[in-house]
Amino acid sequence: MFTRGSLVPAEIYLNVAASGLLTGLVYGLMALGLSVIFGVVRVVNFAHGEMMTVAMYIALVLFTAYGLDPLVAMVPIAAVLFAFGYLLQAGLINPFITRPEHSQFMLLVAIALILVNLQLIAFGPDAQGVHTSYSFDSYALGPLIIDASKAYAAIAALVVAAALFAFFRFTLLGKAIRACADNYHGALVVGLNVKHLYALTFGLGAACVGAAGAMLMVVIDVTPSIGPAYTLLAFVIVITGGMGSMPGALLGGVLIGVTEALGGLLFTPSAKSMFAFGLLVLVLLFRPQGILGKKTA
Amino acid sequence: MAALLVVDNVSKSFSGLRAVQDVSFTVPAGEIVALIGPNGAGKTTCFNLIAGVYRPDQGEVRFADQRIDGWRPDQICRAGIGRTFQLVKPFAGLSVLENVTVGALNASASVPEAQDRSKAVLDKLGLWSKRDRTAGALTLPERKLLEVARALATGPRLLLLDEVMAGLRPTEVNTMVSLFRELNASSGLTILLIEHVMRAVMALSRTVVVLHHGQVIAAGTPDEVTRNPAVLESYLGEEAL
Amino acid sequence: MIKLLLAGVPRTGLLMLAILLALFVALPFFVSDYLVTVLFLILYFAFVGQAWNIMMGFAGQLSLGHALYVGLGAYAAAALYVHFGISPWIGLWASMGISAVAGAIIGFLAFRFGVGGVYFAILTIAFAEFARIGFDHFTWVDGSSGFFLPVANYTENDLWNLRGSTRMFYYLMLGMTVAALLACHALLRSRAGYYWLAIRESPEAAQALGINIFKYKMYAVVLSAAMTSLAGVIFAFFYNNLFPEQIFHISRSIELILAPIIGGVGTLAGPLVGAFLLTALAEGLREVMLQLGVDVPGVKQVFYGICLLLVVMFLPDGVWPPLSKLLGLDRKTPDREG
Secondary structure (H helix, E strand, C coil), X not given: CCCCHHHCCHHHHHHHHHHHHXXXXXXXXXXXXXXXXXXXXXXXXXXXXXXXXXXXXHHHHHHHHHXXXXXXXXXXXXXXXXXXXXXXXXXXXXXXXXXXXXXXXXXXXXXHHXXXXXXXXXXXXXXXXXXXXXXXXXXXXXXXXXXXXXXHHHHHHHHHHHHHHHHXXXXXXXXXXXXXXXXXXXXXXXXXXXXXXXXXXXXXXXXXXXXXXXXXXXXXXXXXXXXXXXXXXXXXXXXXXXCCCHHHHHHHHHHHHHHHHHHHHHCCHHHHXXXXXXXXXXXXXHCXXXXXXXXXX | CCEEEEEEEEEXXXXXXXXXXXXXXXXXXCCEEEEECCCCCCHHHHHHHHHCCCXXXXXXXXXXXXXXXXXXXXXXXXXXXXXXXXXXXXXXXCEHHHHHHHHHHHHCCCHHHHHHHHHHHHHHHCCHHHCCCEHHHCCHHHHHHHHHHHHHHCCCCEEEEXXXXXXXXXXXXXXXXXXXXXXHXXXXXXXXXXXXXXHHHHHHCCEEEEXXXXXXXXXXXXXXXXXXXXXXXXXXXXXXX | CHHHHHCCCCHHHHHHHHHHHHHHHHHHHCCCHHHHHHHHHHHHHHHHHHHHHHHHHHCCCCCCCCHHHHHHHHHHHHHHHHHHCCCHHHHHHHHHHHHHHHHHHHHHHHHHCCCCHHHHHHHHHHHHHHHHHHHHCCHHHCHHHCEECCCCCCCCCECCCCECCHHHHHHHHHHHHHHHHHHHHHXXXXXXXXXXXXXXXXXXXXXXXXXXXXXXXXXXXHHHHHHHHHXXXXXXXXXXXXXXXXXXXXXXXXXHHXXXXXXXXXXXXXXXXXXXXXXHHHHHHHHHHHHHCCCCCCHHHHXXXXXXXXXXXXXXXXXXXXXXXXXXXXXXXXXXXX
């Protein structure tokens, strides 16, 4: 490994950090889905990244077949993923909520294994991407040069995240779901249909990752093999930010996005995810509840 | 008689809440001492401080003239204190014999020796016929017995019993009481028990320590304690009304 | 010694084991090279499954990064052989040592800081990923372009340098699998075995009974890691090429744990039964696809996924526990009401 740091002027650092921040917001939205699911259903979605690549492939097909911009297609894609998530929870995972932790984990490992290889069968192993009209546009902001694609994707991520925050804070349904998360038996006693609410939550988490997948499609190429990689990335982000904490997921996303971007610049790009894992190990050891997570006794 | 266990001015708080405050009492070797008090009085916290689950914020715990506060639970067990849990924690997937053998290994050089030791304990507690059952399939009274059997198998000098008679039928309580009496008489086993079943407390213990709001409010013979107005007011009064 | 190893196994079980062993010894004389490779794979997965089972099945610590130890073991022995001509029989000690140290580091960090359950599983994945990316840039073993062992057409089996025919590797693997089975059987009957099961079932109760749970969890990780790395040595010398991208990959870690999960976590026969079922079914599937003229990568993995899904859903204890009951091999005598 060699260092290129000394040769790189300061603006480049700034540019790379800004670009990492924007990508990080999309990562944050993806991880938000994982965090919401864990926070309420207490299940770790090991198929998270694989669900995201499903969304990316749908975006790809809609773009190549109908010329639909992924940032527009985001809405129907999120809806499809919502339905998928709802059915998955209602059909497969709900019977598992009283099973031991590792048993739930293995169920989702199986689902992940099936999803990623179905994608391999359907789309092949090669990387595929989309080229939108704004693929090569950029904005100059003082010394910063910002990719239009990344900027749009980041804005979309912020909008979706804000909508989700609002849903949980202000709607009756959102409050009911939070009640389930706080006290499962209490929620049962007051007559909430917990299984339905769990399924809704999983659906919402899946919709988040679906929207994030559509957004990422304008930034990166998709191959089936990035699914497991993004599952891991989502874990890293959520554990860093704090499992079950919604602001934590966004913060973690940004942190990992910037860390990866700078790591890629300072060392070789292929080693960039090492920095993310380094961060994960540090957090697990010294602040296992995550940066914004609540400490459990 | 020499004190086997000395709890000396021990305090423990959880996030600002004082669960146990300046608690002191002693358990003389060969005695049976009962720790009583209303729910939330800090009895189980006291046990956990002795057994090493928690480290006291202040004060000392001495066992056989050795400071043991701050030791890990396994070190305390090896020092000679066996304990049961209020909410029983059987090794649900293992057989009854295997459960007890795990405990017996603490005091045995080899697995066969531990198995022999387990057989003796299970015989004494009337569980030998159930040795091949998985612990998860036992009834609650059987699980309570298993909890005692496992702790006994570790070869303790002091046995901490946390509400082992709760939920038992009167005849089962009688059996347990005579069992502990017999253990105490025959092998000089020292026992400290938390118990809500007053009949058992009266029948077993020569000394009773009463906890209320994390503090010792009375100590003495069962007779003295039950006549103590402070106890009547705080504990018996509360329960009787 | 023999008596100790066979204690507690029912007579019918012993008989079946003997028949099975005889079958495994005799089969290569009657079947094609290809089938020997398939049998080799069954034994390979049974062996690593057994090693993983020590950690998860016995001590209850879920590792999803066991590819790390396969990879470290493979690279260590292969590098010593290629760079210095050191025989794998000596290199394997380096393999086991390095993997044991890696396991000890992960275990120490996790168990000292109270990282458990799913978090522990993710930590194990993180370390495997670390190794994958690290080895991509590790030029001494040719980084991401892959590390190759010299290959020639071997007319004679050179056991000392592990250069030779599939059949040689097969018998070696058979020996290792039998040894692993016996070792695990003995371990379960030892103090450590009892303590591991106790820790798996209830760490608090185990600790209250005098068990130093940190120490025994460390034993499990270190032993499991060292044993897994032996499979890595065989892997390196059998396939003769190593790519960080493959050997440390998360999908390899998952592949390793399928056999014991399908066979039955925590059972001795589970890894072998699971490996047999999985490999046999996968080969059947391959045959069917060949007949149909379909050649698509990923089908086998989808099939694995479905098998795993079905087992996790409908046979949460794996195939072996109900199967052994069916064969009358379960050791515990069910006592009637009494």
